[in-house]
Amino acid sequence: ICSKSETVNALDDFSSTIRSDNPPVFTVKPDNQDVIPGTTVSFKAAFTGTAPLAVKWFREEKEIVTGSTCFIKKDASSSSLELHSVKPSDSAKYTCQVSNDAGKVDSTVVLFVKGAVLCHVCKPPVFVRKLEATKLVTSSDTIRLECRVTGSPEISFKWFKDEMEISPMASLEMVNCSVEDSGDFICVASSKAGNSSSLIEVQQTLFSWFPEFSDKHRILNRKAQ
Known part of the structure; x- marks a missing residue:
């Protein structure tokens, strides 16, 4: 005959066995933007998935960190990237990447600042x-x-x-x-x-x-x- 504590432990083990993490999924994806120089641009994304969720933003293939001209906001289910006083040289592809133990998803957009020449196969x-x-x-x-x-x-x-x-x-x-x-x-x-x-x-x-x-x-x- 099992004791009460043994039964509880068995149920916990069973719950751990059948529980599976949910990979991240975007519920809101950032949009492409076409702006004039000097504009403040904001890319916004929202997502679901089993916590903890790691969020990264990239310009082309280089990770972005908060600095004097950009700011990244994060919470449990959303993130945004703000670019201040953009210039033609800021024109590029920007990617939001969300990941957890179950998987990873990317969403890529294009920023075009007037006066720039975008070249995807340069x-x-x-x-x-x-x-x-x-x-x-x-x-x-x-x-x-x-x-x-x-x-x-x-x-x-x-x-x-x-x-x-x-x-x-x-x-x-x-x-x-x-x-x-x-x-x-x-x-x-x-x-x-x-x-x-x-x-x-x-x-x-x-x-x-x-x-x-x-x-x-x-x-x-x-x-x-």
């Missing part, structure tokens, strides 16, 4: 072919340096000579090269997805710099022959 610029390390030229030569890159969205270019910007074009042409055209040239390709650069050193040959030495060199060559 590829940073990549040089199809890097510039050659060194380019030798002689006086009065004409040379053309060209940036050949792939990527998206629209790519812009800048050329620098010895750290000074000289052109916004993809290619650079120099006519009647002189000593002043020697130096380090860098092409920088940029887009919303990133940037890449390639460097080439342009050098004038010794003979074009010193014509007298060039003539003497030719004379010495003739004597050697």
Whole structure:
């Protein structure tokens, strides 16, 4: 015959066996928003599920924490993310993630701040072919340096000579090269997805710099022959 305490313990064990946790389910999902710069944006979510429920917010794949420009509110069955004075650079995908021991659910929305360019499949610029390390030229030569890159969205270019910007074009042409055209040239390709650069050193040959030495060199060559 079982005692009363043994019966109670048996019932507790039975209850623990048949009880199962309920995974989280969204009852309210946050909405996409299209706003002007300077707006305060609030994404709100509500959910059910067996406690304790853990809530996280993400921008793209990076977790967000409360800071000077954002604030996260949480309680047992809801959460909100506030973004203050948003800028075009805040345009992105935002995700609310709720989890417990029984499972995990995500809800993702898009924030678009006017003036921004959203790119869901962006590829940073990549040089199809890097510039050659060194380019030798002689006086009065004409040379053309060209940036050949792939990527998206629209790519812009800048050329620098010895750290000074000289052109916004993809290619650079120099006519009647002189000593002043020697130096380090860098092409920088940029887009919303990133940037890449390639460097080439342009050098004038010794003979074009010193014509007298060039003539003497030719004379010495003739004597050697």
